[in-house]
Amino acid sequence: MLKKLVLFDIDGTLLKVSSINRRILMDALLEIYGTEGSAATHDFSGRMDSTIIYDVLDGTGLTRHAIEGKFDAAKQSYIRRFRKETKTSDITLLVGVRELLNDLASRSNILLGLLTGNFEASGRHKLQLPGIEHYFSFGAFADDGFHRNDLPSVAVERAYRITGKRFIGQDIVIVGDTVHDITCARVLDGRSIAVATGNFSMDELQKHKPSDLFENLSRTENVIHSILKP
Numbered sequence: 001m002l003k004k005l006v007l008f009d010i011d012g013t014l015l016k017v018s019s020i021n022r023r024i025l026m027d028a029l030l031e032i033y034g035t036e037g038s039a040a041t042h043d044f045s046g047r048m049d050s051t052i053i054y055d056v057l058d059g060t061g062l063t064r065h066a067i068e069g070k071f072d073a074a075k076q077s078y079i080r081r082f083r084k085e086t087k088t089s090d091i092t093l094l095v096g097v098r099e100l101l102n103d104l105a106s107r108s109n110i111l112l113g114l115l116t117g118n119f120e121a122s123g124r125h126k127l128q129l130p131g132i133e134h135y136f137s138f139g140a141f142a143d144d145g146f147h148r149n150d151l152p153s154v155a156v157e158r159a160y161r162i163t164g165k166r167f168i169g170q171d172i173v174i175v176g177d178t179v180h181d182i183t184c185a186r187v188l189d190g191r192s193i194a195v196a197t198g199n200f201s202m203d204e205l206q207k208h209k210p211s212d213l214f215e216n217l218s219r220t221e222n223v224i225h226s227i228l229k230p
Ligand SMILES: [Mg+2]
Pocket: 009, 010, 011, 012, 013, 045, 046, 176, 177, 178, 198
């Protein structure tokens, strides 16, 4: 019987993408808006792709209305370029991820999903390249909103539609590498498992009091034990 809904972040948690990601965003913004804004230096970790477009164009003189008017074109340009230009060699699967997903997928009490600031199309391409996309039948993405804290309820609703089970509270587990992942787990009183394989250290993550904290996901049994905690 299904017991836990486990929602994985992508970047810094399951895998890392080379600097090509930043260059593709810069190219897309330049094409659509005529400027790349602060995309060369902006901190993307834990942020939503939807919000990033607005944030990096802030200060360019473009009004919010002007940004909004071309937002879909910019999103499509980014996704098209990302799918065309990003290769398997640009993706580094993080240690233990494949083993952990394999194990989780074999358990009938666990439902796997995504909770990520990626747009779905580019996020799924990142997962396809190293062959882990099939583990995730659904998720909540940057297409679903501008705030990460809006995503847990989207994911829970989709899980309900697929399984007929309404996951609540501590049966919702969010696995991520930033403070934003930890914070968004609190929205539905869920549990957070933080992993220090992104841009945040164990000490930095600990300050935000995740339910559990791991240096990486290599100790499959320990991570699963944490996921299954009541
Ligand atoms: Mg991340």
